[in-house]
Amino acid sequence: MRTAELTVGLKISEAGWLSTFQDLGRERSEYMGVPCGGAADQHSASVANILVGNLRTATSIEIMGGRFSFIPDSPVLIAVTGAPADLTVNGEAAAMWEPVCIPAGARVVIANARGGMRNYLAFSGALQTNLFMGSAAPEARMGFPQQIGVGQDLQLHTSYAGFEHPYLSQPLFRLPVPVPAFNPGTWWIDIVEGPETDAAPGIRELLSSRAYTVTAKSNHVGLRLDGPVVHPEGLGEIVSHGVPIGAFEIPHGDELIILGRYRTLTAGYPIVAFATKASLPLLGQARPGQKMTFNWVSSSQAAERYREEQRLLAVLEERVASLFSAVRLPHASALAPSPAAA
Template sequence: MTETEWPATGPGAAEHGAAEHGAAGLEVVRPGPLTTVQDLGRRGVAHLGVPRAGALDEPALRAANRLVGNPDGAAALETTVGGVALRALGAVLVAVTGAPAPVTVDGRPAAWGTAVRVPAGAVLEVGPATHGVRSYLAVAGGLAVPAVLGSRSTDLLSGLGPARLAGGDRLPVGPPAAGPRADLVPAAAPPAELVLRLRLGPHTDWFTTVHGLARDTYRVAAASNRVALRTEGPGLRRARPGELPSAGMVLGAVQVPPDGQPVVFLADHPTTGGYPVVGVVPAPDLAAAAQARPGTPVRFVLLRGHGLPL
């Protein structure tokens, strides 16, 4: 089984060395621009008005957990572009997946995409993503922050779950599981072009045509976040005035606000909305959306009811 291990030599190693045989944990040295705790989200509570939340790139979260022997849904860290730095309060086994980024332990290069042992007192740093947007850092045992409605995920829309990371925060880590560990996991390259399949409906008749979505090129807008991937391109023209009554929204719904620019709902999306929905992007396509940087070209592929291209 492949993993990297470093001796404890960094500053603070002696101070924290006693923690190696105590409760494991991580102290935030540098939180990065936006780092949150995420698992697979809050399922089955949308009727309560609670968003799903959870990792935007689910395959990357599952992969990181498998590398350290965790269940697929164990809580881990999701970083955004700028990475994170953490001090190990006890010896831990970690793995970084998702957006490729340099990984170091006390300043020395360590492996991305495989298990790395970090001694007590050492500083683990995930640097800025070289491609893509979001990296995932899993630790054996999972992050043992309190669960809210069955999930440890941070929800930036509703405010449920732990707050986004700040310097000096301490994150508890659970006991390592006895499950099997993967040696390496396949990783998809962040997209040069984001291709999103789109199952049309229910409000296509609110627009003069939706087939322009397949012809025109859109780009990922800088205003994209965990709530939605926003696009820039030719606006869809309304065929009727007025607004819809508020209705339930699902993951991947493509809502069109008054400016005509399609908005693809991601994990922190609201559970209701009043703008027309032209279609739904299947969940497997959303992992690539989570890694698409602003300016990335977006192409929609329109599907029939049975999932076949038009």
């Protein structure tokens, strides 16, 4: 484990539309009725932390739209991931999806996110913040909003003290980073069958052939989609049951709901499909107006894609640990298994 040697102050001068402390969510909380929460785009949040030598589960900052800027009073090592955006350091463009060395007093700006909804900002070290049930993830319904505001002074505990190397130039490091594609136009989302798929006649053909639009009523609880639906038949009254992340619900109205990480844990609506685990990060980036359609896959195909995604993250962890060790940059135990998101 890394020993914190320095405390760095981070002055927040712009805070976007909504910026919060975030991590991968709570473990072992749902049996007590508390949603796991955590980053909407778990892939981007994980990669940001890996790129600065942290464990995937470390606290980062989730930025939802607008301009976010800060000035550190000492050097910091950062990474910014998520939706394509403009990252600048003292007005000079810097690259997303790679480690970036920030000198003391430099102004860092993240702005103009496009093609997605959220960015993730990770710092080498540990951001100081309160925890609720062991996690920094917000839980506003229980009085734990974790929102970051203009003028706030954040504290970072870190072993990073600046970095210069005569044989490395921009880009600073060349790493096998699995960067997702934020394609323009309609997104294709992989889904598998749900318990009420067969009770909704024609739902398979409908979901795979029609475009659905994310509405402005969407949030961390779930995406609400405008588009054609088929109500299941012959089910009678459905007893309230557990609902996982990514469940496709059809309520009494004519809309489609895809449940997110802050969903209620039980519901009585029919579930006609599930988003695959590997598709959830992209759903976490969907903004109002985004169109999507769906691709049916088998459970084995869904599991294989997720395993491959995790393999690529493990390769990145190994490469970062090796490189940081070689150039004497601080890093956590990146080769140890990282706890999966709840």
